[in-house]
Amino acid sequence: MAETxxxxxxxxxxxxxxxxxFPGEPKAGYVTPWDDTPQWEREAAxxxxxxxxxxxxxxxxxxxxxxxxQKGRFVAVCWTAQMFRHFDAPKPGYxxxxxxxxxxxxxxxxxxFEAIEKAGGGG
Numbered sequence: 001m002a003e004t005x006x007x008x009x010x011x012x013x014x015x016x017x018x019x020x021x022f023p024g025e026p027k028a029g030y031v032t033p034w035d036d037t038p039q040w041e042r043e044a045a046x047x048x049x050x051x052x053x054x055x056x057x058x059x060x061x062x063x064x065x066x067x068x069x070q071k072g073r074f075v076a077v078c079w080t081a082q083m084f085r086h087f088d089a090p091k092p093g094y095x096x097x098x099x100x101x102x103x104x105x106x107x108x109x110x111x112x113f114e115a116i117e118k119a120g121g122g123g
């Protein structure tokens with residue numbers, strides 16, 4: 001999948017997860033459509049997509065044996081690295097460790113990983 005396609009898949013999976021797991025009405029920025037997504041966020045989404053794809057590949061496609069939490073943690077730590085890449089002083093919520101993330105975000109991160117697995121045939 002082309003880089004832009006992977007980033008877009010990431011974003012669409014994120015939005016679907018937010019809509020599924022967020023309690024109440026999510027902030028507009030959480031569900032901003034691709035065409036209105038800032039460039040830094042598109043780049044970050046593409047980078048994390050690529051990291052997940054590579055992880056699936058080097059795992060021999062056996063990431064299906066990981067728990068949802070393990071999948072979500074992987075997405076979360078990759079995203080945190082992107083926040084440090086794009087911002088000198090990111091907001092604490094952007095770089096929170098896994099136990100400090102709200103449940104909706106943990107579930108959404110796991111959904112993102114699984115969407116990438118399904119799209120690439122991993123697992």
